[in-house]
Amino acid sequence: MKLGFFSPEVPGHLNPMLTLAGELTRRGHETIFVGAIRGEQTVRQAGLPFHPLMPNDPRNEDLEDAFRQLATASGMTAVARTGKIYEIHTQMTVDEVPRVLDQLQFDGLVVDQMSPVAASEADRRGLPYAVVCNALPVHWDAAIPPPPMAWDFRTDWLGRTRNKLFMRMLATLNDLAVWRRGLPDPMLLIREVERGVVRIAQQPAFFEYPHDTQASKLHYTAPWHRADRDDxxxxxxxxxxxxxxxxxxxxxxxxxxxxxxxxxxxxxxxxxxxxxxxxxxxxxxxxxxxxxxxxxxxxxxxxxxxxxxxxxxxxxxxxxxxxxxxxxxxxxxxxxxxxxxxxxxxxxxxxxxxxxxxxxxxxxxxxxxxxxxxxxxxxxxxxxxxxxxxxAQLDGPAMAADLIEQAIESSRKFG
Missing domain, CATH: 3.40.50.2000 (Glycogen Phosphorylase B;)
Incomplete structure (x- = not known):
């Protein structure tokens, strides 16, 4: 298969994605990363192909400046600055993604849960894609404290109510920002967990809180790294x-x-x-x-x-x-x-x-x-x-690659 990879162009997301792409390449698939120019060096150093989106756009420097501002921030200020990065990135690439998909003709996509633009376009085309969670697999679950908050895990009424109220507030602020900017929803793959043909996390199941509900398509695996990833x-x-x-x-x-x-x-x-x-x-x-x-x-x-x-x-x-x-x-x-x-x-x-x-x-x-x-x-x-x-008993990249292969190939065969 010819697979396109879409991920935020930062090491915390790119590095595990590169390990997955390497495993799928080893199995004979053609893998190509698509993204802003800031990710090109990291991808090419890993020996994988990279297709840049809008490499000559002056907003690439705006993106770099936004990352520099993020480096000194913490808490909800940093969350807001992350939102600004998403805004710049999306404005720069949203119209280019359809053209690139036309040009490269992928059989399927592997999309980070924080890359909703590629997922939205894949849905429009009926192109199968796997959603991968390089960070925490985030979904609306009242039992789980929202990731930006260092809150204790609580199963009582107060804990669940606290979580629900924060998620409702975050969703309202997000919707206002989406409406004002006219951009795709950055929380699309968080709020709508059934999108994609499969959802895969590098987080092992034992590292989650004990709770009864789970997105039906979500699979926990094991860390996506290899020893040879060290520079x-x-x-x-x-x-x-x-x-x-x-x-x-x-x-x-x-x-x-x-x-x-x-x-x-x-x-x-x-x-x-x-x-x-x-x-x-x-x-x-x-x-x-x-x-x-x-x-x-x-x-x-x-x-x-x-x-x-x-x-x-x-x-x-x-x-x-x-x-x-x-x-x-x-x-x-x-x-x-x-x-x-x-x-x-x-x-x-x-x-x-x-x-x-x-x-x-x-x-x-x-x-x-x-x-x-x-x-x-x-x-x-x-x-x-x-x-x-x-x-030590688990091979995370192999587990994830198996799931990606099975889900995308099944979707292509049976629709």
Missing amino acids: ATIDFPWDWLDGRPLIYASMGTLQNNMGYVFDAIVEAARDLPVQVVLTQGGGEVEVSAEIPDNVLFVRRAPQLRLLEKATLAITHAGMNTAMECLAHGVPMLCLPVTNDQPGVAKRVEFHGNGRLVPVRKVTSAKLKQELTRMLQDESFKQKASQFQAQL
Whole structure:
């Protein structure tokens, strides 16, 4: 089959999509990524073809500026700035997607749940598509706290009412924005979970809250990463590691320009009997605190290889990093920033393989307290090792590729 891939052009969504495309390519399918020009380098470095949408449009620079603004934001401010990114991206590409589908003549699509433009056009054409959830699989379920909110999971009337009211408010604000801008609904694939021929999450089933309802087409699998995804060009000083417990610290690749968080991590580690590798994630943040000998501050890091050696991870709780920590049996101290990260972090806390400190409450004293607790309490490592053992029995990319093949081929054959 000839398959088109549509995803937000950010590492947290592109990286797992690239793993899926690689698995489907290995099986003999032709895979082509379609998106804004900012995603081209990442895709081509993975050895896969990329078809750019509007590469010479001046709004590409507006898009880059919006991402730079997002890097310093958190909470609902960051959610609003994410909405601005969607607006620019959609205005730039909505008229181009039909022309590209005419030109490339795909047999089916693989569409991120945050890429509704491609899904809408596929529906109009009767073109089968799989919806994939690279982030949390978000759907309207009153039992599940909304991902942007770091709320406890509660099954009582108050918890469900709280969730319903927030979702209703979010839907109203979203509808007003859609009406004002005249753009496709960014929440289309969240609100209408039966769209597409199948819906697949890289989140394993055991990492969800216990609840009775589930979208009928939703399949949980396992993390979509391979060991060879690490950037082999990163020159890391492996001889710096001296055998002390290693803490790997990363605030991701988007909301990673909050200097006070990096300063707090450095100060928290100063007197602990550990080594810390702290990465900028390719961002521009600088550390104002004096960096002690037991902290290595780098622009980029080989994350998967470091997690193989890590005792703990400090993370923004992006889905990819969380899944990679689960697969490597590494407990997490989560500092969620925005979007689905609070929801991921609360699941880590709920299942016992980590702790959560909201990013707005981060201080060096609080981080030191939490790190000390996690280093001394074996229960976090025990739970993380349990999850690692479960995931070792699963091949997430193969599971997802099987589902995509079966669903799209069946739709093409039987309609």
